[in-house]
Amino acid sequence: MPRISQKGRMMPASPIRKLVPFAEQAKKRGIRVFHLNIGQPDIETPEVALRAVRNFSQKVVEYSHSAGIRSYREKLAGYYQKNDIEITADDIIIGAGASEAILFAMQTCMDPGDEIIIPEPFYANYNGFAINAGVRIVPIPSTIESGFALPDISEFEKAISPRTRAIMICNPNNPTGYLYSVHELEVLKEIVLKHDLYLFADEVYREFCYDGLTHHSVMHFEGLDDHVVLIDSVSKRYSACGVRIGAMISRNREVMQTALKFAQARLSPPTFGQVAAEAALDTPDSYFHGVLEEYLARRNVVVESINGMEGAFCPKPSGAFYVVARLPIDDSDRFCQWLLEEFSFEGQTVMLAPATGFYATPGKGLNEVRISYVLKVADLERSMICLREALQVYPGQTF
């Protein structure tokens, strides 16, 4: 029997999905499982997007342009201009989700063995993309005590080697919800220019900012045109994860011309998804107001509940719809599995994501979990009661 690739063996199983069989078993035992483990919002996809797909009238579902349907890219450029990001349709390549956009960016800018610096904890799937591209992630620490702010510039300097090609941030952050300040982005600008690096910025949660704070894009900075690659997606913005439409955006012509060759090899992004995403650009502002109000209420329930639990701590981040919380537990993998396998309170339990999967450094995140606040307030309140009760009886508690 021929052997599996080294790369395939190295590829991590998704930290979010490895608990799925335990959740299924819990459900079979009649237990209601609150899913706080995954970033699949329950918010409805805007009607205007769904309607466009229902009204699809072409007779042949053809390949689109490899960079995406022209009219969509032009309209999308208008969306960015509204967000003070001056780009044109030619600066955009539409990908099958942010996932494909990140792969295009890595393959275009980095070779196997090259290094990318990412503050940890970070979105676990970056590991998969990095292994895919043969790229090595060099983590630098952001800490729960500082609310997961950008690590100090000295941490970047320490991590930079001759193989460093890029720095990657996610802003607002998944998994921490942290929203970077203008000052922090200026620090990044300085490092990137000093060491002639690429700056990959995953800004898929751009709209999800709270507490009166606004999002600052790395695209706003002058002098970074050759360095910045923006990663985007409509998945969260319009609660349309299944359309698989993202984008890789850069003002660096050579980067875009090279990325286009990767895009051409896979022919085109999904046509129906692009139709939905183009129409979604007409989503009324009122949709976002309602969504933000809802998420703010959800965040407050989670943060306040956790901070009310003995031995637990949760920062109050101003973005996205995640928090990373510290719990009085020995091992978050064990705890999250135990919640599904052995625990229930009044017939209910919660599914969380162990934070270990978001750290590259072994041993980190053992007493942290990521919570996606993607359920209605009433369900979140029930979830938090479950969590509080669970911490009282978990055998590996560390009060």
Add this chain to the structure above:
Amino acid sequence: MPRISQKGRMMPASPIRKLVPFAEQAKKRGIRVFHLNIGQPDIETPEVALRAVRNFSQKVVEYSHSAGIRSYREKLAGYYQKNDIEITADDIIIGAGASEAILFAMQTCMDPGDEIIIPEPFYANYNGFAINAGVRIVPIPSTIESGFALPDISEFEKAISPRTRAIMICNPNNPTGYLYSVHELEVLKEIVLKHDLYLFADEVYREFCYDGLTHHSVMHFEGLDDHVVLIDSVSKRYSACGVRIGAMISRNREVMQTALKFAQARLSPPTFGQVAAEAALDTPDSYFHGVLEEYLARRNVVVESINGMEGAFCPKPSGAFYVVARLPIDDSDRFCQWLLEEFSFEGQTVMLAPATGFYATPGKGLNEVRISYVLKVADLERSMICLREALQVYPGQTF
């Protein structure tokens, strides 16, 4: 300015698309361009598939399972069973087109520096996927004189090295249209078992067989379960290239478990495309009868026309909707560009794909072109008249 990756520099521009700007200029000059350069059929997508998308009634467009929607995979297993291919839903991972399925297969089974043997000419985008995965394609010659039959077993033996991990075939073949016989597949089985290799079989044109011949799948052979990875797509079968739905299929459990990790990293394949593809499985047989009759007539027009041209030769392949023809020309790249830049006959010209892009060996295919017979018979007849006239006046003719 940070540098582009080595991989990005190596990545070939699509041989099919590099002529597009010349075609656009020709159209601006008022010339009608017959597109025989690309495998985008003009056949209508089955109504049953389009209707399913129009009737999409979910309120949230959610991620699907990373391997694809369960009900789709189960129904798809039924399609394969109808084709005497005994597989289950668990043997299938749905990809964003055959493109992603090929990438999954390469990444799962091969490491950077590993080699894959492919008879040339071959589908040009295999080059892109190979560079993407860091894999080296080792071409072995199939020749126009033999109609592009499978190379002799001695050619495979010569090409095998310690780094050889797989053999790849496309059956029926793009670009040659060649349909492999049972005997040829048996030869492949023998080599694959002898050297413990994977056999990747791209069978996306399975239904497109003519002259009373039927398609034999590598999945039909016993004893190859651990070796065979089937690549499939709905793009051509249902003329639905834009849905971006393909599949990677294998009975090798370890291969599928590993591939699933790559699939999980990119979350899920497109939901709308899967809805269309699942419904497309109900396409009535009459649709295919009509389509096959149409393609047969088209093939005959092209093959007979070319063989009637002085100094030209076209095999009569029994599958897909492509032929590779030999023309009395010095350089197919130059000729195809000249057709768009300098030639027209009665206000019309043709766009062909230079065969050089389908060969990995430099210098091969200089006097060959690939023709996709994806236009109506009347347009193909006009195209062939254009081609005949062009060969009379082309400055680089080699009569």
